[in-house]
Amino acid sequence: MSDLRPSLDAADVTAAQEAVAAGPGTGGPSSSRRSPRAMAARRFRRNKVAVGGAIFLLVLLVVALLAPLIAGQSPYSVDLGAIRQPPSAEHWLGTDASGRDVFARLVYAARVSLMVGVFAALLAVLVGTLVGAVAGLFGGWLDTALMRTADMMLSFPNIVVVIVLAGLLGPSIPILVIAIAASEWPTAARMVRGVTLAVREREYLHAARVAGASRGWLLRKHIVPAAMGQIVVVGTLAVAGAILSEAVLSFLGLGVQPPQASWGNMLNDAQSLTVIQSMPWLWLPPGLAIAATVLSVNFVGDGLRDAVDPRQSGRS
């Protein structure tokens, strides 16, 4: 009977299914009402590092949302009489080259960096999912055309793209988001296409087609849900990539423009050797913030991957 079928049969199925088949160690007949999603959440909660990362990100989110309360002072008020002051009771992390409070800027920068990261990742995943699913489901020349486009985007240095875009349209946050998304969507597209190709050959898709389902219906009801676990994982990891890209581009002066603060453009101030050698309060806090945030996002992403697809745990 079906239960005796070799597990190989289930091997290429989406993660959540495998999770169902493997079941939790403590499960049994009593676990019957548990959905694949609930079981994935359970596995995620057991992963200490990932939970730690998630807590850090939550705290960061609260800080970003409550920035005016936490910063205490304006990140924009220039005090030319007190530039590049070391940390003091008044300015916890000192002041920058224009005499602005570094701590306030750090806190406000969290808003910009997180927003750019999240929106760029969302856009990338949205485009990638659509392209990947359409390519996988329709196949043929459309598949080839879409996937070669993705390859082209991947082999294109995105800094060049942003420089051109920023040069043509002037640097701005929306351009930054679009430019970062443009360099990240192919990863999502490849993954979703892979899942689509696997799911497309499953009998339940034939069954749905025979029941009168259109391609749009198949995409919405079967393919995207089947890929959702991995989409979340890719999306999360894309956030980390986007935060890094934002930092790099802003550092080069192509991203977020001063006086608005972002972690990347705060580092921009630290381009001279004297600053690096003698004024660590200017570059250490934003550098640490970027590192800690990206690390946390990656921990959460890995944790989600293990939770969604237990077979992959251990691999990196």
Next chain:
Amino acid sequence: MESTEPLLVIDDLAVEFRTDEGVVKAVDGASFSVGRGEIVGVVGESGSGKSVTAMSILGLVKSGRRAGGTIRFRGRDLATLPAKELRAIRGAEIAMIFQDPMTALNPVVTVGRQIVEALKLHDKKLSKAAARDRAIELLALVGMPDAAARFKQYPHEFSGGMRQRAMIAMAIANGPSLLIADEPTTALDVTIQAQVLDLLKVAQQETQAATLLITHDLGVVAELADRVVVMYAGRVVEQGDVTTVFTEPRHPYTVGLLESLPRLDRDVDELHPIPGSPPSLLAPPPGCPFHPRCPLARDRCRTERPQPRVVGAGHQSACHFAAELAAVHTEVTR
């Protein structure tokens, strides 16, 4: 404007697959029909073209190519229908029960939701609550104990038989006039098979749907079908009323199939399997495709392809020596 012809008419259907070794003629000139409310069994060995024929009806044969013939449903050729009209027929007018309920249900969606979605596909205005009630009603109809609780469960929480019940519930959800069941019991335990067969009978009576039953199991056909179509090497070799075909077969292949079966109602010392194996469809033998394995084969069989001929009331056989066979077979079984 219903036409007078049967619900489903398959006329001289040919389906080819192009492979690296050449063109495989999976179905080569098959003709039969299914009347309203009738149960027709299609039997044959693996590779006889029975499943490809069934898949062709719903346009599911992807790599294959319709090389000839027509499939008419309610008088309309399904191959020429626009995609939108075909989708409206699929699931609503013609529904399919798959061989393996393990893989034909989406493992990450609750069984109830899958039935609800099958309903909503063809009735966009159906409210959530009404769809839910109807789905639970359907589950109860197919003998699902505690249907309301089962509604919320995932396929992996169901046994094989239960899953097949759910599949049948989904298939009859929109009240189709034709059910296609592709080996509906093959993936199940023997003990469950009988239950599912009974259920198919109930479902058929309930919906008055005609049923096309694809199987290699002659017992299943004897149990359920009104008529039987025997396929061999992509061709229909014999068809007719189940009782007639089983008691007075007029094709040596059918005779061979019947003699290779263990029977309880007759004292048989030995089973007689058909010698040899089905021919390669890449290069089918000339003449009658069955002649290399046929005990009655003569020169004529090697050169001339036999056409289906009427040998009795509603009974056709594609054998040059169908008449002779009548006498021989009575000898054998006596």
